[in-house]
Amino acid sequence: MHIVIMGCGRVGSALAQTLEEQGHTVAVIDRDPTAFRRLGSSFGGRRVTGIGFDQDTLREAGIEEAGAFAAVSSGDNSNIIAARVAREMFGIENVAARIYDPRRAEVYQRLGIPTVATVRWTADQMLRRLLPSGAEPLWRDPTGGVQLAEVHTSTAWVGHRISRLQDETGVRVAFLTRLGEAMLPSSQTVLQEGDLVHVMMRTDEIDRVEAAFAKGPEEEGGH
Numbered sequence: 001m002h003i004v005i006m007g008c009g010r011v012g013s014a015l016a017q018t019l020e021e022q023g024h025t026v027a028v029i030d031r032d033p034t035a036f037r038r039l040g041s042s043f044g045g046r047r048v049t050g051i052g053f054d055q056d057t058l059r060e061a062g063i064e065e066a067g068a069f070a071a072v073s074s075g076d077n078s079n080i081i082a083a084r085v086a087r088e089m090f091g092i093e094n095v096a097a098r099i100y101d102p103r104r105a106e107v108y109q110r111l112g113i114p115t116v117a118t119v120r121w122t123a124d125q126m127l128r129r130l131l132p133s134g135a136e137p138l139w140r141d142p143t144g145g146v147q148l149a150e151v152h153t154s155t156a157w158v159g160h161r162i163s164r165l166q167d168e169t170g171v172r173v174a175f176l177t178r179l180g181e182a183m184l185p186s187s188q189t190v191l192q193e194g195d196l197v198h199v200m201m202r203t204d205e206i207d208r209v210e211a212a213f214a215k216g217p218e219e220e221g222g223h
Contacts, residue, residue, distance in 0.1 A: 013038035027061035068094035072185030114194035156216025163187035193202030
């Protein structure tokens, strides 16, 4: 996958290097050309000097061929504008923005842009949003028969209750991560855009559960 990153600070440079090590092609945008020094001489991706929400700059970075976009500059407003341009102008589905002010995060989340609050930022969180796929095991019981995992959830589930997700996939939702905060949902809790879903399931049912989460809910009356 080709991935465009806006911001070549500590977070952006680390993210770029990790993604390149995983075999992806990467372009990094920063208005300060000296920032690219953080990437090191071994970085093989594109270095684009410019404003990350400028459409011509994004095109130079290969946004039209990109599968994901990360906005991790030092400015909340720049990050959210760039993320919206990537999503709305170029149709990039996997978009994430870093937010310094957690009070703003909920507002941005309602715009359909998954956010990562800086105070709780981890590379794993950002990577999971940019490269959503399958299940990421977090814990297994000693026998290996049951595990807790974060499962990539199709946006088709947004707006549906946890109870329906559980009924149709046969899992137990252990907790959600919403706006950087862990929460224990009730059966009435409704999934929102950007929620990370952590479930308990049988290890031998991972493939079936992944498929059900990726597919979305059954058609009404289709049971």
